[in-house]
Amino acid sequence: MNFGVITIEIKINKESGVPLYLQVKKQIMDLIKTDILTVGNKMPTERELSEKLKVSRNTISTAYNELEQEGVLKSYQGRGTFVAEEANPWKVQNIKEKIIKFVDLGFEEALETGMDADEFLEIVMQRVREKKELMSKITALYVECNIEQSRMFSKQLMDSTNMNVIPFTLDDIKMPTKETKSMIEKCQVIIATFNHVNEVVRMTKQFKKEVIGVAINVNLQTIVKIARYPEETRFGFVCMSQEFMFKARGALEKAGLSNIDIQYTNTTDKDELLKIVNNSEVLIVSPGRYKDVKESCTEDKEIVKFLYSLDDNSVKALKSQIIELKYQK
Numbered sequence: 001m002n003f004g005v006i007t008i009e010i011k012i013n014k015e016s017g018v019p020l021y022l023q024v025k026k027q028i029m030d031l032i033k034t035d036i037l038t039v040g041n042k043m044p045t046e047r048e049l050s051e052k053l054k055v056s057r058n059t060i061s062t063a064y065n066e067l068e069q070e071g072v073l074k075s076y077q078g079r080g081t082f083v084a085e086e087a088n089p090w091k092v093q094n095i096k097e098k099i100i101k102f103v104d105l106g107f108e109e110a111l112e113t114g115m116d117a118d119e120f121l122e123i124v125m126q127r128v129r130e131k132k133e134l135m136s137k138i139t140a141l142y143v144e145c146n147i148e149q150s151r152m153f154s155k156q157l158m159d160s161t162n163m164n165v166i167p168f169t170l171d172d173i174k175m176p177t178k179e180t181k182s183m184i185e186k187c188q189v190i191i192a193t194f195n196h197v198n199e200v201v202r203m204t205k206q207f208k209k210e211v212i213g214v215a216i217n218v219n220l221q222t223i224v225k226i227a228r229y230p231e232e233t234r235f236g237f238v239c240m241s242q243e244f245m246f247k248a249r250g251a252l253e254k255a256g257l258s259n260i261d262i263q264y265t266n267t268t269d270k271d272e273l274l275k276i277v278n279n280s281e282v283l284i285v286s287p288g289r290y291k292d293v294k295e296s297c298t299e300d301k302e303i304v305k306f307l308y309s310l311d312d313n314s315v316k317a318l319k320s321q322i323i324e325l326k327y328q329k
Contacts, residue, residue: 008036012053017228019255020055024063032083043073043081062254069215131323132162138322139164141184143173143192143200146243148288149308156310161319170196173203189322212321215311218251222307227257229282235262236280240288242266248306
């Protein structure tokens with residue numbers, strides 16, 4: 001495939017069990033890492049690449065969209081998609097080495113002023129304790145379109161940041177009760193997935209709170225596990241909300257799994273649930289439905305939890321932003 005004098009090759013293995021869009025995404029990244037594609041090179045259109053690779057256009061769109069969100073690619077209306085002109089994240093110096101250099105500079109400065117090594121170490125440790133204490137005093141709201149995902153991401157954030165994170169839904173802030181308003185007023189920061197940030201900013205404008213966006217990803221192991229079942233497998237998908245069901249269906253379609261035999265439900269009726277459980281060979285469940293699905297199984301059946309997770313880089317950026325804002329209790 002030619003871009004001027006540049007030729008690139010992408011090879012798809014439809015038997016590997018790895019989602020097609022991830023194969024495309026990884027190989028584009030590899031081409032950039034090895035300088036076969038460089039900053040400013042124009043990418044083929046989604047249609048051109050899908051025809052070349054004999055995959056759906058949706059597969060290419062998903063790969064391009066994720067690379068664009070990560071700053072690897074950049075789309076311009078009417079011009080096409082290009083390798084981004086911004087700093088390339090894969091070329092950034094190893095983070096650990098970068099931090100070591102900062103520590104070395106600080107240590108050298110301390111020695112030049114007459115401070116000894118133990119005094120410098122105590123200052124560093126004290127500063128880290130202060131930052132950790134600051135995070136532990138922060139109360140944040142996590143806003144998602146459904147309570148199930150909001151609870152999952154709130155727990156992940158609490159585990160990784162030591163903040164107190166309260167799960168909220170968009171409906172909670174669209175029609176706030178007196179108690180809800182009080183919780184919004186008392187929190188120091190509001191967190192939302194990127195696709196909801198503008199909406200949350202608009203709805204919470206009166207409270208004058210900082211709204212920070214984070215990215216989420218479908219757990220890759222979940223997708224790969226589902227992809228490796230035989231083509232004729234009968235799946236049952238059980239979750240708590242229509243929104244979760246819709247997102248999960250979209251994620252499976254984007255991963256090239258739109259043709260699997262799967263029945264979706266968010267029913268809480270025990271008889272309906274039992275029918276789906278009995279008619280399925282493998283059950284895919286959201287974390288909030290695992291217990292009651294497990295209890296409905298009259299025989300030993302495989303149950304796969306359908307998991308989303310917060311993007312690690314987003315969480316790191318979130319911590320940095322919160323520390324910089326210097327929130328106080």
